[in-house]
Amino acid sequence: MKLYAFWRSTASWRVRIALNYKNVAYEYVPVHLVKGEQKADDYLALNPMAQVPTLVLDDGRQLSQSLAIIAYLEDTAPLPSLYPRDPYLRARARQLSELVNAGIQPMQNTDTMRQLKAHGVDEKAWLHYFLGRGLDGLEASAQPHAGKFLVGDEVSVADVCLVPQLYHARRFDLDVARWPLLLRVEEACAKLPAFIHAHAERQPDAVPQ
Numbered sequence: 693m694k695l696y697a698f699w700r701s702t703a704s705w706r707v708r709i710a711l712n713y714k715n716v717a718y719e720y721v722p723v724h725l726v727k728g729e730q731k732a733d734d735y736l737a738l739n740p741m742a743q744v745p746t747l748v749l750d751d752g753r754q755l756s757q758s759l760a761i762i763a764y765l766e767d768t769a770p771l772p773s774l775y776p777r778d779p780y781l782r783a784r785a786r787q788l789s790e791l792v793n794a795g796i797q798p799m800q801n802t803d804t805m806r807q808l809k810a811h812g813v814d815e816k817a818w819l820h821y822f823l824g825r826g827l828d829g830l831e832a833s834a835q836p837h838a839g840k841f842l843v844g845d846e847v848s849v850a851d852v853c854l855v856p857q858l859y860h861a862r863r864f865d866l867d868v869a870r871w872p873l874l875l876r877v878e879e880a881c882a883k884l885p886a887f888i889h890a891h892a893e894r895q896p897d898a899v900p901q
């Protein structure tokens with residue numbers, strides 16, 4: 693399999709964690725978002741939304757949207773699972789992952805930032821508002837069912853979304869101390885090889901900050 697990705701893309705990072713967690717081997721193919729490589733014709737043929745990640749299967753078929761890719765990995769490599777067995781908790785894990793995927797990430801996307809700049813919007817105020825609101829919502833939503841991880845004591849798709857998102861909150865200078873539950877779970881994830889090897893700054897295309 694080939695994973696088309698960018699080192700600090702949160703959506704790419706989620707898929708790297710899931711691939712590692714499930715011990716699925718893959719080749720990493722960097723797509724430089726700042727240089728605009730996502731808009732090259734050959735990449736658009738793989739991903740018409742001009743976004744990463746894209747997973748290309750061994751037979752050439754492709755998948756995009758990180759949560760769809762993670763669901764595919766769950767179906768094809770079920771263990772260890774990233775989804776709780778209990779249907780309600782399973783839905784809660786999906787709820788938290790969508791909170792990040794649909795509720796936060798689009799607000800910080802590279803293209804969104806480009807448009808904000810073009811329209812003279814104060815990008816930092818925008819990011820502080822939307823990331824702050826989203827992470828406040830995540831912290832409160834996780835409270836009732838959190839254990840060692842966001843949903844109980846096993847890693848789930850919710851944790852896979854959390855870790856890259858907190859990296860981005862720090863990148864944009866948010867004070868993450870206001871989310872103690874999220875920080876505690878992040879610390880637990882940071883001890884696991886799947887998360888360690890997926891970290892943005894360990895990727896071959898990473899640029900030292």
Ligand SMILES: N[C@@H](CCC(=O)N[C@@H](CS)C(=O)NCC(=O)O)C(=O)O
Nearest residue numbers: 701702703743744745757758802803
């Ligand atoms: N919901 C999508 C989001 C994909 C996405 O927005 N990717 C960003 C990087 S995290 C991207 O490729 N941005 C390119 C651009 O904005 O030009 C997913 O989960 O895969």
